[in-house]
Amino acid sequence: MPDTPLDDQAGTQGVTGNPLDRLLAIMARLRDPQTGCPWDVEQDFASIAPYTIEEAYEVADAIARADMADLKSELGDLLFQVVFHSQMASESGHFTFDDVAEAIAGKMERRHPHVFGDGDMRDAQGQTIAWEAQKAQERAARNPDSSALADIPLALPALLRALKLTKRAARVGFDWPDAARVLDKFEEEARELREAIAAQDTANIKEEVGDLLFVCANLARKLDVDPEEALRAANAKFERRFRAVETRMEAAGNPVGQASLDEMEAEWGEVKKAERAGG
Numbered sequence: 001m002p003d004t005p006l007d008d009q010a011g012t013q014g015v016t017g018n019p020l021d022r023l024l025a026i027m028a029r030l031r032d033p034q035t036g037c038p039w040d041v042e043q044d045f046a047s048i049a050p051y052t053i054e055e056a057y058e059v060a061d062a063i064a065r066a067d068m069a070d071l072k073s074e075l076g077d078l079l080f081q082v083v084f085h086s087q088m089a090s091e092s093g094h095f096t097f098d099d100v101a102e103a104i105a106g107k108m109e110r111r112h113p114h115v116f117g118d119g120d121m122r123d124a125q126g127q128t129i130a131w132e133a134q135k136a137q138e139r140a141a142r143n144p145d146s147s148a149l150a151d152i153p154l155a156l157p158a159l160l161r162a163l164k165l166t167k168r169a170a171r172v173g174f175d176w177p178d179a180a181r182v183l184d185k186f187e188e189e190a191r192e193l194r195e196a197i198a199a200q201d202t203a204n205i206k207e208e209v210g211d212l213l214f215v216c217a218n219l220a221r222k223l224d225v226d227p228e229e230a231l232r233a234a235n236a237k238f239e240r241r242f243r244a245v246e247t248r249m250e251a252a253g254n255p256v257g258q259a260s261l262d263e264m265e266a267e268w269g270e271v272k273k274a275e276r277a278g279g
Helices: 019-030 045-064 068-091 097-111 124-142 158-171 179-198 202-222 227-251 261-276
Strands: none
Touching: 019 068, 045 068, 068 097, 158 202, 158 227, 179 202, 202 227, 227 261
Protein backbone atom coordinates (compact mmCIF):
# COMPACT_ATOMS: atom_id res chain seq x y z
CA MET A 1 0.00 0.00 0.00
CA PRO A 2 1.55 3.35 -0.98
CA ASP A 3 2.60 5.58 1.91
CA THR A 4 0.23 8.53 2.36
CA PRO A 5 1.78 11.88 3.36
CA LEU A 6 -0.88 12.62 5.96
CA ASP A 7 0.63 15.88 7.17
CA ASP A 8 0.65 17.39 3.70
CA GLN A 9 -2.98 16.88 2.70
CA ALA A 10 -4.46 20.25 1.77
CA GLY A 11 -7.70 20.97 3.55
CA THR A 12 -6.97 18.90 6.64
CA GLN A 13 -4.68 21.19 8.60
CA GLY A 14 -7.67 23.30 9.58
CA VAL A 15 -9.64 20.40 11.02
CA THR A 16 -10.21 21.13 14.69
CA GLY A 17 -10.72 18.70 17.52
CA ASN A 18 -8.75 15.56 18.27
CA PRO A 19 -6.27 13.89 15.89
CA LEU A 20 -8.81 11.19 15.04
CA ASP A 21 -11.11 13.83 13.53
CA ARG A 22 -8.22 14.94 11.34
CA LEU A 23 -7.46 11.37 10.29
CA LEU A 24 -11.11 10.77 9.34
CA ALA A 25 -11.09 13.99 7.30
CA ILE A 26 -7.89 12.91 5.54
CA MET A 27 -9.43 9.56 4.64
CA ALA A 28 -12.55 11.22 3.24
CA ARG A 29 -10.37 13.54 1.19
CA LEU A 30 -8.28 10.67 -0.18
CA ARG A 31 -11.46 8.87 -1.30
CA ASP A 32 -13.06 11.91 -2.93
CA PRO A 33 -13.91 10.84 -6.51
CA GLN A 34 -12.98 14.23 -7.99
CA THR A 35 -10.07 15.50 -5.89
CA GLY A 36 -8.82 12.43 -4.06
CA CYS A 37 -5.92 10.05 -4.67
CA PRO A 38 -6.62 7.81 -7.72
CA TRP A 39 -5.12 4.77 -6.00
CA ASP A 40 -7.19 5.20 -2.83
CA VAL A 41 -10.37 5.88 -4.81
CA GLU A 42 -10.17 2.66 -6.80
CA GLN A 43 -9.74 0.38 -3.76
CA ASP A 44 -12.44 -1.82 -2.25
CA PHE A 45 -12.72 -4.05 0.81
CA ALA A 46 -11.15 -7.06 -0.91
CA SER A 47 -8.17 -5.14 -2.25
CA ILE A 48 -7.45 -3.48 1.10
CA ALA A 49 -7.85 -6.63 3.25
CA PRO A 50 -4.31 -7.97 2.54
CA TYR A 51 -2.84 -4.65 3.70
CA THR A 52 -4.89 -4.83 6.89
CA ILE A 53 -3.48 -8.28 7.65
CA GLU A 54 0.05 -7.12 6.80
CA GLU A 55 -0.21 -4.14 9.14
CA ALA A 56 -1.38 -6.37 12.00
CA TYR A 57 1.69 -8.55 11.53
CA GLU A 58 3.92 -5.48 11.47
CA VAL A 59 2.44 -4.44 14.83
CA ALA A 60 3.28 -7.87 16.21
CA ASP A 61 6.80 -7.61 14.79
CA ALA A 62 7.41 -4.24 16.47
CA ILE A 63 6.21 -5.72 19.77
CA ALA A 64 8.51 -8.73 19.37
CA ARG A 65 11.44 -6.35 18.80
CA ALA A 66 10.37 -4.16 21.74
CA ASP A 67 10.65 -1.14 19.41
CA MET A 68 8.23 1.35 20.92
CA ALA A 69 8.87 4.05 18.32
CA ASP A 70 8.10 1.59 15.53
CA LEU A 71 5.12 0.24 17.47
CA LYS A 72 3.62 3.74 17.61
CA SER A 73 4.02 4.04 13.85
CA GLU A 74 2.66 0.57 13.11
CA LEU A 75 -0.37 1.08 15.37
CA GLY A 76 -1.08 4.23 13.38
CA ASP A 77 -0.89 2.23 10.15
CA LEU A 78 -3.30 -0.34 11.58
CA LEU A 79 -5.69 2.38 12.75
CA PHE A 80 -5.58 3.83 9.25
CA GLN A 81 -6.76 0.47 7.91
CA VAL A 82 -9.82 0.60 10.19
CA VAL A 83 -10.50 4.15 9.04
CA PHE A 84 -10.11 3.10 5.40
CA HIS A 85 -12.63 0.25 5.69
CA SER A 86 -15.02 2.45 7.64
CA GLN A 87 -14.88 5.18 5.00
CA MET A 88 -15.67 2.71 2.21
CA ALA A 89 -18.56 1.31 4.26
CA SER A 90 -19.86 4.82 4.91
CA GLU A 91 -19.80 5.61 1.19
CA SER A 92 -21.93 2.51 0.56
CA GLY A 93 -24.35 3.35 3.37
CA HIS A 94 -23.44 0.33 5.50
CA PHE A 95 -21.90 1.89 8.61
CA THR A 96 -19.55 4.64 9.78
CA PHE A 97 -16.43 4.79 11.92
CA ASP A 98 -18.59 5.93 14.83
CA ASP A 99 -20.73 2.81 14.36
CA VAL A 100 -17.59 0.66 14.52
CA ALA A 101 -16.45 2.36 17.74
CA GLU A 102 -19.94 2.09 19.26
CA ALA A 103 -20.16 -1.60 18.38
CA ILE A 104 -16.85 -2.53 20.01
CA ALA A 105 -17.63 -0.38 23.07
CA GLY A 106 -20.94 -2.17 23.54
CA LYS A 107 -19.33 -5.55 23.03
CA MET A 108 -16.66 -4.87 25.66
CA GLU A 109 -19.30 -3.79 28.18
CA ARG A 110 -21.40 -6.90 27.53
CA ARG A 111 -18.41 -9.18 27.89
CA HIS A 112 -17.22 -7.58 31.14
CA PRO A 113 -20.32 -7.54 33.39
CA HIS A 114 -18.03 -7.86 36.42
CA VAL A 115 -16.56 -4.45 35.51
CA PHE A 116 -19.42 -2.54 33.87
CA GLY A 117 -22.43 -4.31 35.37
CA ASP A 118 -23.51 -6.13 38.49
CA GLY A 119 -21.71 -9.39 37.74
CA ASP A 120 -19.52 -10.99 40.36
CA MET A 121 -15.78 -10.33 40.22
CA ARG A 122 -14.10 -13.50 38.98
CA ASP A 123 -10.58 -14.77 38.76
CA ALA A 124 -8.89 -14.85 35.36
CA GLN A 125 -10.07 -18.39 34.59
CA GLY A 126 -13.65 -17.59 35.52
CA GLN A 127 -13.59 -14.45 33.41
CA THR A 128 -12.33 -16.46 30.43
CA ILE A 129 -15.19 -18.96 30.80
CA ALA A 130 -17.75 -16.15 31.03
CA TRP A 131 -16.16 -14.39 28.05
CA GLU A 132 -16.42 -17.50 25.89
CA ALA A 133 -20.02 -18.08 26.98
CA GLN A 134 -20.94 -14.53 25.97
CA LYS A 135 -19.17 -14.93 22.62
CA ALA A 136 -21.11 -18.16 22.01
CA GLN A 137 -24.40 -16.36 22.69
CA GLU A 138 -23.47 -13.57 20.29
CA ARG A 139 -22.50 -16.08 17.58
CA ALA A 140 -25.80 -17.92 17.98
CA ALA A 141 -27.72 -14.66 17.69
CA ARG A 142 -26.15 -13.67 14.39
CA ASN A 143 -25.48 -17.05 12.77
CA PRO A 144 -27.91 -19.99 12.44
CA ASP A 145 -24.96 -22.40 12.24
CA SER A 146 -25.13 -24.19 15.59
CA SER A 147 -21.81 -26.02 15.21
CA ALA A 148 -19.22 -25.55 17.94
CA LEU A 149 -16.86 -24.67 15.07
CA ALA A 150 -19.04 -21.90 13.61
CA ASP A 151 -17.54 -18.50 12.80
CA ILE A 152 -13.86 -19.49 12.87
CA PRO A 153 -12.58 -17.33 9.97
CA LEU A 154 -11.27 -19.23 6.95
CA ALA A 155 -8.77 -16.42 6.29
CA LEU A 156 -6.84 -17.04 9.53
CA PRO A 157 -3.30 -18.41 9.16
CA ALA A 158 -3.69 -22.18 8.97
CA LEU A 159 -1.76 -22.88 12.18
CA LEU A 160 -3.81 -20.37 14.15
CA ARG A 161 -7.05 -21.74 12.70
CA ALA A 162 -6.01 -25.27 13.68
CA LEU A 163 -5.49 -24.03 17.24
CA LYS A 164 -8.92 -22.41 17.32
CA LEU A 165 -10.62 -25.49 15.86
CA THR A 166 -9.14 -27.75 18.53
CA LYS A 167 -10.00 -25.25 21.30
CA ARG A 168 -13.63 -25.14 20.19
CA ALA A 169 -13.85 -28.93 19.95
CA ALA A 170 -12.27 -29.27 23.40
CA ARG A 171 -14.96 -27.04 24.94
CA VAL A 172 -17.60 -29.65 24.11
CA GLY A 173 -15.46 -32.52 25.37
CA PHE A 174 -13.85 -33.67 22.10
CA ASP A 175 -10.27 -33.63 23.31
CA TRP A 176 -7.31 -35.81 24.25
CA PRO A 177 -7.01 -36.33 28.01
CA ASP A 178 -3.38 -35.17 28.14
CA ALA A 179 -0.35 -34.18 26.05
CA ALA A 180 1.05 -37.72 26.19
CA ARG A 181 -1.89 -39.00 24.14
CA VAL A 182 -1.33 -36.23 21.59
CA LEU A 183 2.33 -37.27 21.32
CA ASP A 184 1.15 -40.82 20.61
CA LYS A 185 -1.01 -39.41 17.82
CA PHE A 186 1.99 -37.43 16.52
CA GLU A 187 4.01 -40.65 16.29
CA GLU A 188 1.12 -42.38 14.53
CA GLU A 189 0.87 -39.58 11.96
CA ALA A 190 4.66 -39.62 11.47
CA ARG A 191 4.51 -43.36 10.69
CA GLU A 192 1.71 -42.76 8.20
CA LEU A 193 3.76 -40.03 6.55
CA ARG A 194 6.73 -42.40 6.24
CA GLU A 195 4.46 -44.96 4.59
CA ALA A 196 3.12 -42.38 2.13
CA ILE A 197 6.66 -41.31 1.26
CA ALA A 198 7.71 -44.93 0.74
CA ALA A 199 4.71 -45.44 -1.56
CA GLN A 200 5.53 -42.20 -3.41
CA ASP A 201 1.88 -41.22 -3.04
CA THR A 202 2.01 -37.46 -3.62
CA ALA A 203 -1.60 -36.74 -2.63
CA ASN A 204 -1.31 -38.82 0.53
CA ILE A 205 2.02 -37.21 1.43
CA LYS A 206 0.38 -33.79 1.33
CA GLU A 207 -2.52 -35.03 3.47
CA GLU A 208 -0.23 -36.65 6.05
CA VAL A 209 1.97 -33.55 6.31
CA GLY A 210 -1.21 -31.57 7.00
CA ASP A 211 -2.28 -34.10 9.65
CA LEU A 212 1.13 -33.85 11.30
CA LEU A 213 0.98 -30.04 11.42
CA PHE A 214 -2.56 -30.19 12.82
CA VAL A 215 -1.43 -32.54 15.60
CA CYS A 216 1.45 -30.14 16.37
CA ALA A 217 -1.06 -27.31 16.86
CA ASN A 218 -3.13 -29.56 19.14
CA LEU A 219 -0.04 -30.58 21.11
CA ALA A 220 0.93 -26.94 21.61
CA ARG A 221 -2.56 -26.22 22.96
CA LYS A 222 -2.37 -29.11 25.42
CA LEU A 223 0.99 -27.81 26.65
CA ASP A 224 -0.34 -24.24 26.91
CA VAL A 225 2.05 -23.03 24.20
CA ASP A 226 1.07 -20.55 21.50
CA PRO A 227 2.09 -22.44 18.31
CA GLU A 228 2.44 -19.23 16.26
CA GLU A 229 4.73 -17.75 18.89
CA ALA A 230 6.70 -20.98 19.18
CA LEU A 231 7.15 -21.20 15.40
CA ARG A 232 8.19 -17.55 15.18
CA ALA A 233 10.82 -18.24 17.83
CA ALA A 234 12.00 -21.32 15.92
CA ASN A 235 12.20 -19.28 12.71
CA ALA A 236 14.24 -16.62 14.49
CA LYS A 237 16.57 -19.24 15.97
CA PHE A 238 17.13 -20.88 12.59
CA GLU A 239 17.82 -17.54 10.92
CA ARG A 240 20.21 -16.47 13.69
CA ARG A 241 22.17 -19.70 13.54
CA PHE A 242 22.27 -19.93 9.77
CA ARG A 243 23.53 -16.35 9.48
CA ALA A 244 26.24 -17.23 12.02
CA VAL A 245 27.20 -20.24 9.90
CA GLU A 246 27.41 -18.00 6.84
CA THR A 247 29.63 -15.53 8.69
CA ARG A 248 31.98 -18.20 10.05
CA MET A 249 32.36 -19.97 6.73
CA GLU A 250 32.86 -16.76 4.80
CA ALA A 251 35.62 -15.79 7.24
CA ALA A 252 37.23 -19.20 6.71
CA GLY A 253 37.18 -18.73 2.92
CA ASN A 254 34.65 -21.49 2.43
CA PRO A 255 31.28 -19.78 1.76
CA VAL A 256 28.12 -21.81 2.17
CA GLY A 257 27.37 -21.86 -1.53
CA GLN A 258 30.60 -23.79 -2.12
CA ALA A 259 30.78 -25.86 1.06
CA SER A 260 29.58 -29.43 1.45
CA LEU A 261 26.61 -30.35 3.61
CA ASP A 262 28.94 -32.07 6.11
CA GLU A 263 31.00 -28.88 6.42
CA MET A 264 27.92 -26.74 6.95
CA GLU A 265 26.49 -29.15 9.54
CA ALA A 266 29.81 -29.10 11.39
CA GLU A 267 29.71 -25.31 11.55
CA TRP A 268 26.05 -25.47 12.62
CA GLY A 269 27.08 -27.66 15.52
CA GLU A 270 29.77 -25.17 16.52
CA VAL A 271 27.28 -22.31 16.43
CA LYS A 272 24.90 -24.25 18.68
CA LYS A 273 27.72 -25.00 21.12
CA ALA A 274 28.69 -21.31 21.21
CA GLU A 275 25.08 -20.27 21.88
CA ARG A 276 24.69 -22.77 24.71
CA ALA A 277 27.96 -21.62 26.23
CA GLY A 278 26.80 -18.03 26.01
CA GLY A 279 29.49 -17.13 23.52
